[in-house]
Amino acid sequence: MRIFGNIWTQFKEYLVLILLLLISVFFISHSDHRSVKNLKTTTFGAFAFVSSIFSDALHTAGLKNENEKLRKQNAELMLEINKLREFGIENVELKNLLSVKDTISYQLIPAKIISKSFSADQTIFTLNKGNDEGIKAGMAVITGEGLVGIIERSSDDFSLIRTLKHTNFRVVVKDQRSRFQGILHWSGSQLIISNLPKTSEIKLGDRIVTSELSSLIGQPFPIGIVKKIINPDEGYFNNVLIKPFVEIEKVENVFIVATIPHKIKNSIELNFYNNGN
Amino acid sequence: MKIDKILPVIYFTPLMLIQVLVVPYFELNGIVPDLILILLVFYTLKYGQLYGIILGFVLGALTDFSTGSILGSSMFTKTLSAFIAGYFYNENIVGTITKSPLFLGIIFLASVVNAIAFSLIANFDISLNLFTLLFDQGIFPALYTTIIASIILIFTPKRSYI
Numbered sequence: 001m002r003i004f005g006n007i008w009t010q011f012k013e014y015l016v017l018i019l020l021l022l023i024s025v026f027f028i029s030h031s032d033h034r035s036v037k038n039l040k041t042t043t044f045g046a047f048a049f050v051s052s053i054f055s056d057a058l059h060t061a062g063l064k065n066e067n068e069k070l071r072k073q074n075a076e077l078m079l080e081i082n083k084l085r086e087f088g089i090e091n092v093e094l095k096n097l098l099s100v101k102d103t104i105s106y107q108l109i110p111a112k113i114i115s116k117s118f119s120a121d122q123t124i125f126t127l128n129k130g131n132d133e134g135i136k137a138g139m140a141v142i143t144g145e146g147l148v149g150i151i152e153r154s155s156d157d158f159s160l161i162r163t164l165k166h167t168n169f170r171v172v173v174k175d176q177r178s179r180f181q182g183i184l185h186w187s188g189s190q191l192i193i194s195n196l197p198k199t200s201e202i203k204l205g206d207r208i209v210t211s212e213l214s215s216l217i218g219q220p221f222p223i224g225i226v227k228k229i230i231n232p233d234e235g236y237f238n239n240v241l242i243k244p245f246v247e248i249e250k251v252e253n254v255f256i257v258a259t260i261p262h263k264i265k266n267s268i269e270l271n272f273y274n275n276g277n
Numbered sequence: 278m279k280i281d282k283i284l285p286v287i288y289f290t291p292l293m294l295i296q297v298l299v300v301p302y303f304e305l306n307g308i309v310p311d312l313i314l315i316l317l318v319f320y321t322l323k324y325g326q327l328y329g330i331i332l333g334f335v336l337g338a339l340t341d342f343s344t345g346s347i348l349g350s351s352m353f354t355k356t357l358s359a360f361i362a363g364y365f366y367n368e369n370i371v372g373t374i375t376k377s378p379l380f381l382g383i384i385f386l387a388s389v390v391n392a393i394a395f396s397l398i399a400n401f402d403i404s405l406n407l408f409t410l411l412f413d414q415g416i417f418p419a420l421y422t423t424i425i426a427s428i429i430l431i432f433t434p435k436r437s438y439i
Contacts, residue, residue: 012327013326013327013330013360013363016327016330016331017330017356017357017360020330020331020333020334020352020356021353021356021357023334023349023352024334024337024349024350024352024353024356025349025353026349027341027348027349027352028347028348028349028350028353028398029349030348031347031348031349036348039342040341040342040345040348043342043343044342044343044344044345047293047342047343050290050294051294051297051298054294054298055298058298058299114298115297115298116297116301117296117297117344117345117346118300118301118304118307118308118309119346119392119395119399119418120307120308120392120395120396120413120414120418121395121396121399121414122346122347122399123307124344124345124346126297126345152345153345160345165307167399188396188413188414189413189414248307249301249304249306249307
């Protein structure tokens, strides 16, 4: 017993450190567990409620309604232009075929960012809209310039956005000109499309949009332009750096795209969210 | 004395509100100072390494719960940062160390450890460039935190209220 006492006296800082680090690692490894997610949703909802009170006090209310209308109009026009670009490209390719009838309808829900959490790897925003407004995990979040991120989880009144600048954010994108597809992710310092074949005809300045193949965002929302192609003369694959259209850090107001996808498709594609929530 | 020791937990909520509501206006290329880390280092130097380790764990947990980041990530990094900062605890200079330039050096060191550990946990990538890890994700955020700490140090009255 005395030996344990001596060990504790001499090494208590190290023992406590190891114990607490092990507990932290346990939580990290179980962060996707349903009960942990529920707990986080409850606590972030409580903190977001407090944040929203102070956030409202910080922002001036003048011209709020007019700004909201204009922003909504701007976002709708952006989506319309983007859709027209898509149709233009498709028309060239399919000029001898019948045009595909568009069946997608967008419902834009305006929301305000009430708090922002920055780190090099994870930029997370909290929105002032939640389940009560019909917000669900997986919905796309946009501004007039393009995609900001997706809804990660939501409580009754608030939601968390996993932004483009989050290392766990992955989305299938395509080059709007050459139609090549790839997976976009945040490396911790840059937006990258990795492992594109050398045969892909991607050029600097090409517009990158989300692909219809994406299981989460099945509509072409603008992401950014090709800024740099890394090592174009070496290896079998290219990595492409993307400059996003949206200045993620400066975004204050967004729209949530409340699409109503096909029920069966939805249940298959979002099953991991449904399981998690 | 006992009430003093739970003060940082009470300070957490207003400080976290400043962190998520006001600090984003001062972001530089996505980098922001970590006010919670400054609070943690201050109290670690005041009450010692063991206290700091436990406080780091508690403040890290509160950070994870309030920001929506990976649960356990801030717990891990803040605990580790407090452990490093705790090495500079000295009973004989408790009152003066937090008012000296050494305090800024300790914040810088703890902040580098915090930022690099967070990057490794949140984005473990074997192809990650060491330079990027050290500078972009370690030293630059740490420098920003240290600069803010120095501003706080300059405007802190000589008589201690916290």
